[in-house]
Structures are given as structure tokens and as C-alpha cells.
Amino acid sequence: MLVYVLIVGVIFKVVQLPLAYYSSYHVEHRFGLSRQTLSNWIKDELKGLAVSVPLVVAAIEVIYQLLRTHPASWWIYASLAFITFVIAVTNLAPVLLLPLFFNFKPVENEDLRKRVDRLARRIDIPLCGIFEWSLGDKTRKANAAVVGWGNTRRIIVSDTLLQHFSGEEIEVIMAHELCHHVKNHIWQGIALQSVLTVIAFYAAHRLLPPLSAAWGFGGLADIANFPLFALLVTILSLLVLPGVNYLSRRLERTADLHALDITGDALAFVSSMEKLADLNLANKSPNKIIEFIFYSHPSVEDRIKLAADRVGQNV
Numbered sequence: 044m045l046v047y048v049l050i051v052g053v054i055f056k057v058v059q060l061p062l063a064y065y066s067s068y069h070v071e072h073r074f075g076l077s078r079q080t081l082s083n084w085i086k087d088e089l090k091g092l093a094v095s096v097p098l099v100v101a102a103i104e105v106i107y108q109l110l111r112t113h114p115a116s117w118w119i120y121a122s123l124a125f126i127t128f129v130i131a132v133t134n135l136a137p138v139l140l141l142p143l144f145f146n147f148k149p150v151e152n153e154d155l156r157k158r159v160d161r162l163a164r165r166i167d168i169p170l171c172g173i174f175e176w177s178l179g180d181k182t183r184k185a186n187a188a189v190v191g192w193g194n195t196r197r198i199i200v201s202d203t204l205l206q207h208f209s210g211e212e213i214e215v216i217m218a219h220e221l222c223h224h225v226k227n228h229i230w231q232g233i234a235l236q237s238v239l240t241v242i243a244f245y246a247a248h249r250l251l252p253p254l255s256a257a258w259g260f261g262g263l264a265d266i267a268n269f270p271l272f273a274l275l276v277t278i279l280s281l282l283v284l285p286g287v288n289y290l291s292r293r294l295e296r297t298a299d300l301h302a303l304d305i306t307g308d309a310l311a312f313v314s315s316m317e318k319l320a321d322l323n324l325a326n327k328s329p330n331k332i333i334e335f336i337f338y339s340h341p342s343v344e345d346r347i348k349l350a351a352d353r354v355g356q357n358v
């Protein structure tokens with residue numbers, strides 16, 4: 044079984060590798076975004092595989108074990124196992140996974156620390172750690188995010204952002220991230236992921252037997268139908284992508300409004316958005332359909348319009 048899963052995995056990877064090379068290496072270099080050498084890029088790909096292959100193999104092992112032992116209720120146990128795994132990985136990622144690819148150190152920028160302390164005091168929220176994220180070795184792009192939960196919750200802000208943005212612009216971005224932190228958007232994401240997981244496993248439970256039979260496989264627990272299983276899950280996740288991105292854009296809008304309200308600095312908000320778009324070469328006003336399907340954040344154009352509307356309301 045292991046060999047079969049690995050062979051299918053290798054076929055998937057061989058199909059996906061040229062795409063990964065093109066999108067995350069070739070295009071990024073063509074536009075002067077990436078600073079990575081090819082050998083570094085390959086090293087990152089290998090590290091990714093070293094982490095993901097054992098996990099995927101173990102997951103498949105567990106799922107097919109459940110299919111054999113609990114043919115009627117496997118999807119409930121599989122969902123519970125997967126959700127537990129997602130929760131655990133979300134907690135561990137900032138201390139175990141991300142450091143495999145990047146260096147992190149507590150932010151030393153005194154001005155930033157003072158600004159964030161002031162924001163947290165003003166709205167009376169518990170603060171979390173803020174870490175500088177060494178993105179600059181790999182790319183010109185700038186980014187910031189909230190990661191982890193509980194003891195590993197932190198805001199990570201890229202060194203590229205700290206280098207290129209003014210104190211006011213960084214403060215607005217921190218205010219945006221603080222909203223993700225206090226409104227627990229990470230847990231909302233996990234909740235959404237959990238619902239989708241249950242739906243996906245249930246759909247597999249209902250759809251796999253007839254599909255398996257049609258392809259001549261020996262029933263639900265036949266490992267031969269694993270590519271069918273993987274294909275089904277891939278199709279389902281593509282189908283829900285617009286919905287997931289729609290919800291993500293709503294959370295981002297909430298965080299933008301929060302940032303505008305607590306800093307009261309619409310000018311810094313607008314200039315930070317412009318700067319992010321310029322550094323990351325983002326399309327400021329993408330096609331609306333493309334935006335609806337693929338964008339996890341509102342377009343820069345929409346975010347700037349939001350700031351203008353907010354200022355208009357507060358005058």
C-alpha cells in the first residue's frame with residue numbers, strides 16, 4: 044500500500060513541479076521579486092516534501108484503516124482526526140514549521156513597539172508577541188500576518204516591510220493585524236475549515252462507492268481508488284474556493300475598518316496599501332470575476348475606496 048501511495052504521490056508531484064517552478068521561481072525572478080538562487084529554491088522544495096510526505100502518507104494510512112474498520116461512520120472519525128490535526132498544526136506552525144524556512148526574532152524596532160503598545164492600551168486588548176520575519180533573503184515582497192494560537196500566538200512582520208514603510212504606515216498595518224488577533228480570525232478560519240472537512244469527507248463517503256464501482260475498484264476501502272479520492276477532494280476544494288475567499292475578504296475588510304478606526308490615519312492606510320501593491324507587484328484593480336474567485340484580500344482599489352468612505356463617514 045505504501046509503495047502504491049508513494050507512486051501516486053510521485054506522479055502528482057511530477058505534474059505539479061513544473062507549475063511550481065514556473066509560478067514560484069521563474070515568474071518571481073522575471074519580475075525581480077525573488078532573491079532566491081535556484082539551489083535555495085530547490086532546498087525549500089525538498090524541505091517542504093520532507094515535512095509533507097510523511098504526514099500525507101500517515102493521513103492516507105489512517106483514512107483507509109478507518110474505511111476498513113468503520114465503513115459506515117469512517118467520515119466522522121476521519122473529520123475529527125483531521126480537525127484535531129489542523130488545530131495542532133496551527134499551534135505548532137510558528138515554532139516548528141515556519142522556522143524551517145525563515146528566521147524569526149522578536150522585533151527590536153523601539154518605535155514600532157511603542158506604537159503597538161499605545162494601540163493596545165487605547166482599545167484595551169491583550170497584546171501578543173511581535174516577531175521580525177526574514178523574508179528579505181528570499182523575496183522583495185513585504186507581508187505581515189497573525190499566526191498561532193495560545194502560547195504560540197504572534198504577529199509576524201517581514202523585514203522588507205520594516206525597511207520600506209514609515210512608522211505611521213507600519214502602525215496601520217499592525218492595527219490591522221491586531222484586529223485579526225483580538226477578533227480571533229484564526230479560530231474563525233479553523234471553524235470554516237472544520238465545516239468544509241466534514242462536508243468533504245461526507246461527500247467522499249456518498250460519492251466514492253458508486254465511482255469506485257464504475258471504475259471497477261473493489262469497494263470503498265480498496266486503496267486502488269485513492270487517486271479517485273484525491274481527485275474528488277481536489278474538485279471539492281476548487282468548488283468551495285470562491286466561498287472561502289469571499290469569507291476571507293470579509294474578515295480582511297473588518298480588519299481594515301478596525302485599523303482605520305483605531306489609528307484614525309487614513310492617509311497612512313492608503314499609502315501603505317499603495318506601497319504594498321508596488322512592492323508585491325499586485326494588480327490594484329483586478330478583473331472582478333478573477334477577484335471574486337481567487338482573491339483572499341480585497342483589491343487595493345477596494346481597500347483605498349473603503350478608507351475614503353470611512354473618512355467621509357467620520358467627517
Ligand SMILES: [Zn+2]
Pocket residue numbers: 219220223295298
Ligand atoms: Zn489581514
